[in-house]
Amino acid sequence: MAARSAMESSVLEVASALLEEGADADQVREDTMRNVVSAWAESHQQELPKALRLLPSVERHDTLVDAFAKEPVEAVGGAYELLVAHSVKDGRWVRTRARKQSGSFYTPPAVAARVAREALTPRAAEIAALPESERRAAWLATRVCDPAAGAGVFLLAALGVIAAESGAPTAAVARSCLFGVDKSALAVAVAEASVALAAGAVPRLAVGDALVGAPPGPARTLFPTGGFDWRAAFPDAADGFHVVIGNPPWIAYAGRAAQPLAPELRAYFREHYRTLRGYPTLHGLFVERAAALAPRGTIALIVPSPLSDLDGYRPVRRVLAESHTPREPLLELGQDAFVGVTQPCIVLIADPGADPRGGDRAWRLVERQRSAAQAAEVSVPAALSRLAERAPLPAELFGEMGFQSSGEVSRRLFRRADAPDALHDYPLLEGRNVHEFRQDAPRLYLHRDADVLARSRCRVRPLDDYRRARFVIRQTAAWPIAALHGGLPFRNSLLAGFAHDAFAPELVVALLNSALYRALHLAARRDARQAAFPQMKVAHLRALPAPPSDPERHARLSDLCRRATASGIDTALRRELDAVVFDLFDIGDARNEILTFLAARAPKLAKL
Known part of the structure; x- marks a missing residue:
């Protein structure tokens, strides 16, 4: 946290002194601001209109006069914002989340x-x-x-x-x-x-x-x-x-x-x-x-x-x-x-x-x-814009079914550990457990206390429900990160992918983890390009283009997915996968332009 300025320290010092005199927080804020207005006016030799709502207090605080002597008039509003950003706790001014909650x-x-x-x-x-x-x-x-x-x-x-x-x-x-x-x-x-x-x-x-x-x-x-x-x-x-x-x-x-x-x-x-x-x-x-x-x-x-x-x-x-x-x-x-x-x-x-x-x-x-x-x-390569106009992947491929928890459930019913115990016997995969082509073992277990879950309106699905999900996609991510799913329950930090007659789960996972599909997503979604908490959404996945029909290349991509799932993905395998996807969409000369765009918008991917 940045050190307070002399102005901020003086304002909080006066507010603390007024608080000790027994006034409530709202009254202290008003009285402090009266002193601030008076101090700024005095230090800048400014006469105040008599019709002002916030007429100066008769009490004088010399520290404020000195603190505001070199401050612009906008500092008066800054003092108000400082006071509103603090609340009283145990007789002291402390920074609060009230401003964040008020937006x-x-x-x-x-x-x-x-x-x-x-x-x-x-x-x-x-x-x-x-x-x-x-x-x-x-x-x-x-x-x-x-x-x-x-x-x-x-x-x-x-x-x-x-x-x-x-x-x-x-x-x-x-x-x-x-x-x-x-x-x-x-x-x-x-x-x-x-x-x-x-x-x-x-x-x-x-x-x-x-x-x-x-x-x-x-x-x-x-x-x-x-x-x-x-x-x-x-x-x-x-x-x-x-x-x-x-x-x-x-x-x-x-x-x-x-x-x-x-x-x-x-x-x-x-x-x-x-x-x-x-x-x-x-x-x-x-x-x-x-x-x-x-x-x-x-x-x-x-x-x-x-x-x-x-x-x-x-x-x-x-x-x-x-x-x-x-x-x-x-x-x-x-x-x-x-x-x-x-x-x-x-x-x-x-x-x-x-x-x-x-x-x-x-x-x-x-x-x-x-x-x-x-x-x-942002300048998007023309090839990506053309691909974005293709018919999208079937909507039924993707959905949400992850466990949603309340604050009480998180506090009382979750246990982080390498293995379950007698009470916490329901494993939950999280977004952090999913990487491209692989999953880590779960480290979160739920105690299925019926009363707490009912009070929090949290639904626990039967295990068979989660077996319908054939692959999962991390939700908090700037680009698709997908892996085949083994059937364990998961939180709502993961999105679900389902079986489809036309598109094998292995094919879809290979496409989602490819450079081309990541570039398509980053080109289409401004919020994916933001640095703070980018979110992958079902609508984003459903908007990605369906691949051309090519059974031979589909089978090859499915095989590459199985290899990456079994042994991990290295540079050679990644290049092979990307080349097959580019060939599938008949992308030739534009390939380098797309990779350059991807490297500029997602530098971390260039290091993989």
Whole structure:
């Protein structure tokens, strides 16, 4: 963990002192932020507007004044994010997972500034076409909104861009151009204070749920009364905003990382948002709301990269395509763009006007694994694109049947050992046990306690069920890793492969472990190219092309699979297998191009 800065240490020191005085954590956060605002204003000789929600505390903390003397105004929001990332335990401030569970992370000011510049580019071009005498007024009529404003980092970024472009006083820009909403009253107060410290004026911010209630503009009539009323809160933006910008919370309401959603909210979202019909996420809802808030404007949101291409996000892409066109290729920020986040993310910038290509396609990206790495749009060999258009492998070849465990089952019923004991007698293979063409012996055993399993709703299949699986594929992997299956039970970290009249299990395992099929998978799946937790899915396997009919080569590949299973795979055997697969698909001159692509996208494979 990185060492704390002087600012962070001072903020937590003040928060700890206030905590000792008996206030609860929420009150301490507010009182600490009052001190932070006061300290920044004093150290930078900045006068605060009297209308500020977060007026300074009468108590003075000199350590804060010194700590903020050389900090930019964005550090005020950074102090708030630091406090929210901590909770009180045994009378002390400790780092918590609450921010991760809420899906909210602090956006670095440099990232926010870049997004703001890109988002305001169309507006700048529009204003540049006006007579010079009209440009400042046009800039001051520009409306920028962050519907999940947090500490206000995007509003500060927009303030800087508009003030620089227009030459208008920052106070005028803050009063006229900046709008924001957040569910947290303290976040709104901090955002307001941050802008006020930078501009000397208060922007138009409101406390509320940006997703519940009627937006301004044409979509207003589709929503019931009640909730947050955008038109009442911001009458100047009754027709919508020129730019909707921000980094909304990334929360999933389904899948492994699912967070709870109140039934009444789920019902409301299902009735009024179409983006909840696929993979239900909060950030998907914000994309739909942003499009409604800016029907004739630009949206610029930081969202997880999978939104660009996964089938579950297709409803989001479809809804957006009805009114906006993504500005492709979209920029990927890298999986380390935010502290504590490994999920790759993109800057989704979309301009007004329906997407002529529709919403069923994947969006093009300029991919980047790390924020410091060079970004590049992936160039896929034409031969791979042609093969991807072939008829796919039969869907019935692949499925999911692995044992799914709850936290209680993992804690109470699992035992890791080289052999079973009297209680833990049910072996479970895991993804880590499966390698190309071979399996390790299981080292995980389950105690089949009926009460615990029933309470956790965990189903234990009969052993005969698992004997139907003729091969298995590791789920957490960037490319297919498959082996023949001996019939043991397995966890859901493995996918199942079944017998098929047209394709022997040995043939399918040989194909999946070949360089060509791995290149096909990496070319088709952006999420496979990400460094953090790539997942092999049944849909991915079912999308791979079926091989041409060639009994002689099919038999040869099956034989190679049996040899690799019996004795392991060495360099000579691997080259022989890859050559047969390339010949099966009649790939000649493009072979080297495909291998070069594979080596660039999966350097580890080049070392095998």
